[in-house]
Amino acid sequence: MFDTLGDKNSVFAKFQKLAERAKAVEATGRSPFGMRFDDMLSQTRARVGNAEILLAGTNNYMGLTFNPDVMAAAKAAIDAHGTATTGSRLANGTYSDHLDLEDELKDYFNAASAIVCTTGYQANLAAISALAGRGDHLLIDADSHACIYDACRLSDATTIRFRHNSPADLEKRLSRLPVDGARLVVIEGLYSMLGDVAPVAEFVEVAHAHGAMLFVDEAHSVGGYGEKGRGVSQAQGVLDKVDFISGTFSKSFASIGGFCVSRHEALELIRLVSRPYLFTASGSPANVATARAALALIASDSTLAKSLWDRVHQLYTGLVDAGLTPVSPPGPIMAISRPDEHQALAEWNMLMNAGVYVNLAIPPATPQAQSLLRLSLSAAHTEDDINQIIAAFRSLPQAG
């Protein structure tokens, strides 16, 4: 295996150290990266080998992946429209469901325009890379997700990072910019690794005071935050002031896909120039139908968000009592910082042995090179599920 790594002229030679690190991780037990789930038993349980595992790291915030209405919508879409569109949105890949979903997103966010993409990653790539062009400036939070960094690489604009969640640092950097060119500030509503929330209202104020537009990625916050689950921007009372909101259908919406909405109708124009939008096949009928059904439930059923937050507070209290206080205030994402990668990996294996799956997050994927045990909660988790998670964490040798 990997026999070409030794050849210094091989395209794989650069992966030598990575391969050694991956091998060392696997030697400790099972690999936490790309783990195989043999059967999905429900929204919150899977069979891994012979063991039934409680899932506490799947971003399935609303717990809708096995919802009967959502599943029925997906099955009906396959029966009606087939398994795939086999084309891009600009060619043969726009079905009535794609346009209906865009209209529903406009209603939901009270937006002037909405564009549905095939993945959340693609939505950020498509929107950010097209909106900011040559001579413009992109200002991004230093802890931005990889897709935002990749969007900046694809854009011809100059990219500048500002300190994480610091409107004051953003203001300094905006003040240093030349007068010419457009300015687009990009932040996330809820950050995926540490689970901390952005001060969106403050960012709106700073961005607009300096002639910049604000783009908020609400991938992890739609569903769990704001009235009708419309995200952190809505929760902080600035939904009508944020210029662009992006999100994904792969978390709360129990599907796959992404979107960008805007209070500016001109967002529609990027459909003609955005390469990630133009040159990718559109979302499958089942994926789009799933997102539509999930959106209808999230917008109308407030018990989903309430269930999620009940479990959030229960787990947060339990972890604090166990001496394992998450790094951020209570929220659907909880990250527990560990002293180093080796301990985090060992504890991840112990949790699996106790029947609980969480995410292991290690550098370089984490802010400040932290090693994290990351949990994400679901409205489908029961009180007993949370007790099981707490018991598993309490069994760790380092627990209080």
Next chain:
Amino acid sequence: MTTDSTEMYNQISGILQAHSKVDIQITPQTLIATDLAIDSVEMFDLVMEIEEQYDISFPLEEASDIDTVQSLVDIIERLINV
């Protein structure tokens, strides 16, 4: 180097030394990542510190071009003079 350049070089060397895990004599040709064992995470903090000190912002694409101490000093001088 002019007096200003020398002063800046000395300041940058001092900041790099504070972030470095190894104690070696820094020269303009010293490689920041390999010779000073400053990884990408520390490099980010270092860049932020330099930005504060000189009231500049490093474009992301320029930050990835930094390899030697001299290349870092050159970029800072260019950004100050923009």
